[in-house]
Amino acid sequence: MSVQAYILIQTEVGKASSVAKAVSAIAGVTIAEGVTGPYDVIMRAESASMEDLGRTVLAKVQAVAGITRTLTCPVTTF
Template sequence: MTSAYILIQTEVGKAAHVTEEVAQIQGVVSVDGVTGPYDVIARAEAPDLDELARNVVMKIQAVDGVTRTLTCPVLRV
């Protein structure tokens, strides 16, 4: 199983809407609002990195109000 944190920037005033929509995406384990350069952080899981990119990250990027994402895969060290 591959896990990643996805940092999400939103349009002004859209963070709550984006949080609600992202929480409904299959593969998203948790979603929280944060402060700093990003507005929302999501933790997601998928069988592999390709599946994570196709079925989770691309769906997050398509949510109305999302302006930018940064995906940080979790490493097992």
């Protein structure tokens, strides 16, 4: 069973497009799109576990230049 999460990203002014492009190239990221509102980019990622998601995906996302803040929202099933 895999874990999925949406990651909401705030960027420096004018960096949303380059951040979306950079994070979409990270293994485990299924989609990354620029949006308007309090966040600049929303992405979805998938991994084998929450620990793996943090270690292999989120660590790489947070290293992308131009990102100022992230918020991870794990997907739940009902």
